Amino acid sequence: MRQVAILGVAMTKFGVSEKTNLEMFAEAGLEAIAQSDLEPKDMEALYFGNCLGDFEEGQMHMAPFAHAELGLPISAPATRFEAACATATVAIRHAALLVGAGIYDVVLAGGTERACAMGTPLATKTFAMGHHAQYESRPGLTFPGVFAMAAHMYSDKYGIPLKELKLNMAEVAVKNHYHGSMNPKAHFQKEIDVNTVLDGMMVADPLQLFDCCPFSDGAAAVVVAEAGKAKDFSKKPVYIAGMGQASCGPLYLQKDITRVRSREESVSQAYRESGLGPDDIDVVELHDCFTIAEILALESFGFYEFGKAYDAATKRETYLGGKVVVNPSGGLKAKGHPIGATGAAQVTEIVEQLREESGPRQVEGARIGLVDTLGGDFGTICNIILRSETS
Amino acid sequence: MRQVAILGVAMTKFGVSEKTNLEMFAEAGLEAIAQSDLEPKDMEALYFGNCLGDFEEGQMHMAPFAHAELGLPISAPATRFEAACATATVAIRHAALLVGAGIYDVVLAGGTERACAMGTPLATKTFAMGHHAQYESRPGLTFPGVFAMAAHMYSDKYGIPLKELKLNMAEVAVKNHYHGSMNPKAHFQKEIDVNTVLDGMMVADPLQLFDCCPFSDGAAAVVVAEAGKAKDFSKKPVYIAGMGQASCGPLYLQKDITRVRSREESVSQAYRESGLGPDDIDVVELHDCFTIAEILALESFGFYEFGKAYDAATKRETYLGGKVVVNPSGGLKAKGHPIGATGAAQVTEIVEQLREESGPRQVEGARIGLVDTLGGDFGTICNIILRSETS
Numbered sequence: 067m068r069q070v071a072i073l074g075v076a077m078t079k080f081g082v083s084e085k086t087n088l089e090m091f092a093e094a095g096l097e098a099i100a101q102s103d104l105e106p107k108d109m110e111a112l113y114f115g116n117c118l119g120d121f122e123e124g125q126m127h128m129a130p131f132a133h134a135e136l137g138l139p140i141s142a143p144a145t146r147f148e149a150a151c152a153t154a155t156v157a158i159r160h161a162a163l164l165v166g167a168g169i170y171d172v173v174l175a176g177g178t179e180r181a182c183a184m185g186t187p188l189a190t191k192t193f194a195m196g197h198h199a200q201y202e203s204r205p206g207l208t209f210p211g212v213f214a215m216a217a218h219m220y221s222d223k224y225g226i227p228l229k230e231l232k233l234n235m236a237e238v239a240v241k242n243h244y245h246g247s248m249n250p251k252a253h254f255q256k257e258i259d260v261n262t263v264l265d266g267m268m269v270a271d272p273l274q275l276f277d278c279c280p281f282s283d284g285a286a287a288v289v290v291a292e293a294g295k296a297k298d299f300s301k302k303p304v305y306i307a308g309m310g311q312a313s314c315g316p317l318y319l320q321k322d323i324t325r326v327r328s329r330e331e332s333v334s335q336a337y338r339e340s341g342l343g344p345d346d347i348d349v350v351e352l353h354d355c356f357t358i359a360e361i362l363a364l365e366s367f368g369f370y371e372f373g374k375a376y377d378a379a380t381k382r383e384t385y386l387g388g389k390v391v392v393n394p395s396g397g398l399k400a401k402g403h404p405i406g407a408t409g410a411a412q413v414t415e416i417v418e419q420l421r422e423e424s425g426p427r428q429v430e431g432a433r434i435g436l437v438d439t440l441g442g443d444f445g446t447i448c449n450i451i452l453r454s455e456t457s
Numbered sequence: 458m459r460q461v462a463i464l465g466v467a468m469t470k471f472g473v474s475e476k477t478n479l480e481m482f483a484e485a486g487l488e489a490i491a492q493s494d495l496e497p498k499d500m501e502a503l504y505f506g507n508c509l510g511d512f513e514e515g516q517m518h519m520a521p522f523a524h525a526e527l528g529l530p531i532s533a534p535a536t537r538f539e540a541a542c543a544t545a546t547v548a549i550r551h552a553a554l555l556v557g558a559g560i561y562d563v564v565l566a567g568g569t570e571r572a573c574a575m576g577t578p579l580a581t582k583t584f585a586m587g588h589h590a591q592y593e594s595r596p597g598l599t600f601p602g603v604f605a606m607a608a609h610m611y612s613d614k615y616g617i618p619l620k621e622l623k624l625n626m627a628e629v630a631v632k633n634h635y636h637g638s639m640n641p642k643a644h645f646q647k648e649i650d651v652n653t654v655l656d657g658m659m660v661a662d663p664l665q666l667f668d669c670c671p672f673s674d675g676a677a678a679v680v681v682a683e684a685g686k687a688k689d690f691s692k693k694p695v696y697i698a699g700m701g702q703a704s705c706g707p708l709y710l711q712k713d714i715t716r717v718r719s720r721e722e723s724v725s726q727a728y729r730e731s732g733l734g735p736d737d738i739d740v741v742e743l744h745d746c747f748t749i750a751e752i753l754a755l756e757s758f759g760f761y762e763f764g765k766a767y768d769a770a771t772k773r774e775t776y777l778g779g780k781v782v783v784n785p786s787g788g789l790k791a792k793g794h795p796i797g798a799t800g801a802a803q804v805t806e807i808v809e810q811l812r813e814e815s816g817p818r819q820v821e822g823a824r825i826g827l828v829d830t831l832g833g834d835f836g837t838i839c840n841i842i843l844r845s846e847t848s
C-alpha cells in the first residue's frame with residue numbers, strides 16, 4: 067500500500083446555520099481543496115457522508131449534488147456513506163484505503179448534517195432510528211437512554227457510587243467546554259463549572275443536560291492524497307499511520323456496554339497497522355456524545371485500565387497540558403455534533419494540531435493523534451491514527 | 458490489482474413481502490455465502506446497500522444490524538452505501554475495489570429494500586427525494602416526470618413521431634415481461650402485449666402504467682473474493698473484468714437528457730479497464746426503470762448509434778436469441794425494482810447466465826455480461842462487466 071496524506075482540512079462554524087447541507091459542504095470542501103493548493107477539477111472521487119438529509123431536507127442521494135455544487139469532474143464518482151455518527155470517518159477511511167491502493171491519487175472526503183431546524187426533541191426521536199427499529203427504538207429507546215444505562219452499569223460494575231461517578235462525569239463536560247472556549251468554530255464557546263452540569267435539567271438519569279452533546283448544523287471536509295502528491299501541493303501534510311473499523315450488533319446482543327468490543331477491535335486494527343500503541347498518542351479527538359462515553363473510550367484505547375478512567379478529567383490528565391490531551395477542539399460536547407460531519411471535523415482538529423496551527427488550544431509538540439468515532443449504540447466504530455511525519 | 462471473482466449470488470423472490478429489510482437481506486446473504494462453500498465467519502467485510510430504511514421501517518444505520526443478522530465477525534466492518542437506485546452496484550464495486558487492492562480477501566455485498574408497504578403513490582413521492590430537493594422535487598418533479606421529458610426530447614431530437622416512439626417503447630415492456638415470464642424470482646411473471654401497454658393508465662405523458670417498473674420488496678447479495686479463493690471454494694466462479702462509476706449533477710445542469718453523460722463516462726471506464734467493447738458483450742442487465750430508459754442505455758453503451766435504438770426490441774434484436782440479449786431476467790420492468798437491492802440482483806442474473814444456470818431464459822454461449830444501474834436523475838451510474846473466464 068502507498069502512504070496516504072491529508073493535504074487540506076476545513077470545517078464550517080458549527081452551531082445553528084441558515085445554510086443547506088449542500089451549501090455547508092461546498093463551503094468546507096472548497097476551503098479544504100484551496101488549502102491543498104489544488105482545484106476541484108483535480109479531485110478524482112468524492113467520499114461523502116450524511117445521515118438524515120431525507121428527514122432534514124427531503125434530500126436522498128445527496129452525493130452527486132454535492133459533487134455538482136463543488137464543480138467536480140464527471141469522471142470523479144461521488145459516493146454516499148451512512149454509519150450514524152461515524153459516517154464521515156467511514157467515508158474518510160474508504161477514501162484513504164482507495165488512495166493507498168492506487169485506485170485514486172487525490173480524493174475529497176467529509177460530511178454534512180443539518181439537525182438543528184428539527185429541534186432537539188424531534189431530532190432525538192429521529193436519530194433514534196440508529197437503534198434497531200424492530201426491537202429497540204420502537205419500545206422507546208433513545209441515545210441518552212443507552213448511555214444512561216452504560217453509566218449505571220459502570221457505577222455498579224466497578225463499585226463507584228453513582229453520585230461520585232456523576233461528579234467525575236461533570237468534570238468531563240467542564241474540560242470539554244474549557245477546550246471549546248478556545249475554538250472559534252465551536253458551537254459553544256463558554257466555560258462552565260461542575261454546578262452548571264449538576265444543576266441542569268435531567269435528561270435520562272443520571273445524564274443531565276450538560277452531560278449530553280448538542281445537535282449542530284455543520285460540515286467538514288478533507289483532501290486525501292497519495293503521499294507523493296503532498297510534497298508537490300501542500301506545505302504541511304499529515305500522514306495516515308493506521309486505521310480501523312469494526313461492527314457489532316444491536317444493543318440486545320451486547321452483554322456489557324461498559325466494554326465497547328467494536329472499539330477494542332477497531333483501535334487494535336489501527337495500532338497494528340501503525341505499529342503504534344497507547345503510549346505513543348499525544349492528542350485524541352474521541353466520541354464524547356455523552357460524558358460517560360468519553361470515559362468508556364479512554365479505557366478501550368488502553369490509556370487506562372478498565373474501571374479507572376472515570377476521574378481522568380478530574381485529575382486534569384486529559385486537559386491541555388495533561389498526559390494525553392482529549393478533545394482539545396471541545397469535542398462533540400462543546401464543538402458540537404452535526405452527525406454526518408463529526409468524523410471529518412475530528413480529523414480536521416487532529417491535522418491542525420499536528421501542523422501546530424491550533425493557537426491557544428495547541429497541544430505542545432503533538433506528533434501523533436487518534437481519531438475515534440462511534441456510530442449508533444456501538445454498531446460502528448472507526449479509528450484513524452495520524453502522524454506529522456512519514457513513518 | 459488482483460483479479461476478483463464472484464463466488465456466490467442469491468436473491469429473494471421479488472414482489473410484495475411480509476419480511477423486514479434485515480430478514481430479506483439475511484435470506485439472500487446466507488444463501489450467497491452457502492453457495493460459495495463458505496461460512497459467515499469467513500466474511501471479512503460487509504458492503505451493504507439500502508436507500509430509505511428510515512422511511513420504510515424507521516431504520517437508519519442498518520449495516521451493523523445486517524452484520525449481526527448474518528452472524529459476521531466483529532472484525533468484519535459493515536458499511537452502508539446509498540446511491541438511489543444504483544446503491545447495491547456501488548456497494549459491490551467498492552467491495553471489488555478493496556478485494557482487488559488486497560485489503561480484504563472475501564467480502565459480502567448487496568442490498569435490500571422494502572417499498573411496497575408504502576403503496577405506489579407515497580413511494581413515488583418518497584423516492585422523489587432522489588431529485589434535488591431545493592430546486593426540483595419541491596416543485597413537484599417525480600421520476601416518471603423526468604423520463605417522460607426524456608421521451609419527448611428523444612422524439613423531438615431524432616424526428617421520431619411520439620406515437621411511433623410509444624409503440625416501440627411498448628415493445629420494450631413486452632420483451633421484458635416475456636423474459637420475466639421465465640424467471641421464478643420475478644415480481645411479474647405474466648406475458649403482456651402491446652395493447653396491455655397502450656391501454657394502460659397514463660402516468661406521465663407519454664409514459665403509461667406498463668412503461669413504468671414497479672416498486673418491489675426484495676434483497677440480493679453476492680460474495681466477492683480474490684480470484685485465487687475461487688479455485689478453493691467455488692466450482693463456477695465468474696470474474697470481474699472491468700468497472701465504472703460516474704456522477705453528474707442535478708437535472709437543471711443536464712442540457713440533453715437523451716445523452717446520459719455519466720453513463721457514457723462510466724461505461725467507457727469499464728470498457729477501458731476490461732479491454733472489451735460493445736461488440737464483446739453477450740448479455741446485459743440494464744436499468745429499465747421506464748421503457749425509454751432502456752432505449753437511452755443501449756445507445757450510451759455503443760450498441761446502437763444515438764437515435765437508433767428505439768426499435769431494437771421491435772426488431773427483436775434485444776430478445777433472447779437476438780444480437781445482444783437485454784434484461785433476460787425481466788429487468789426492473791418485470792423482475793421488479795427493490796431500489797437498494799436492484800444492482801445486486803442484476804449481478805446475480807449475469808453471474809447465473811455466465812454459469813449457464815438460467816434455465817429457459819439462458820442466453821446461449823454467454824461469456825461476457827454487462828451490469829448497468831442508474832441512480833436518481835442520472836446523478837450516479839455504475840457499470841460492472843463480468844466474464845466467465847479469467848482474462
